Amino acid sequence: MKKPKLAVWKFSSCDGCQLSLLDCEDELLAVAGAVEIAYFLEASSATVKGPYDLVLVEGSITTPHDAERIHEIRRSAKVLVSIGACATTGGIQALRNFAHVGDFVSAVYAHPDYISTLRTSTAIADHVPVDFELQGCPINKAQLLEVVGALLAGRRPNVPRHSVCVDCKSAGVPCVMVSRGIACLGPVTQAGCGALCPLYARGCFGCFGPKEQANTAVLAAHWREIGVDEPSLVRAFRTFTANAPDFRREATLHE
């Protein structure tokens, strides 16, 4: 029987989410046995032409060329999954959306005229239909394996949509916000990291982006009660997933 063809594409990103797939040391051989890795430049320069059964897309759309290329990729993909904060929300580079990108270009590059860039950094789903979005910066490799396995089996991936607080409480970690007055984004952030920061007595930084129906207004009100000022609040919501609608709206209210 022919194996399903898997392709992995990169847009504006740091490659960290693709590396999560290579980091599946124990499971990688099983994945390679179940699919034909047809296009994955991070792993091999050998490529096979599409169409592909499953396409993973890392990175955000930041150039006119990206905005065209993603449509070609969508046409080649039976199932398309965007992976990571860059691909699902525009990523850290979406901070440009709240400033003038021309100012950055002229400050960073010796020859700004060589640079062809869009004013914004946006998610893959803002450009083409996406079958599943896997959040995280970087993504959780166990969640990635679940998504790949589920979609190849034709079922919906079982990825939790609850908050970091649920994992934090399950792990028996004392709440840093209640016990130490440390600002924490856990109540509005999707689980996936195992509550890593609270585990080390730090507030959640929101790497996994907003959970479903994130109540950012209540969290922001509580942060003010524990002494967080407005610029700090804006910075917190504008870190990893600044352009995710829930976080973008809350940050804009406090500018």
Ligand code: SF4
């Ligand atoms: S989501 Fe984070 S880890 Fe993944 S590619 Fe973007 S910056 Fe890198």
Ligand code: SF4
């Ligand atoms: S430390 Fe943060 S993530 Fe953990 S329960 Fe408290 S608010 Fe939630």
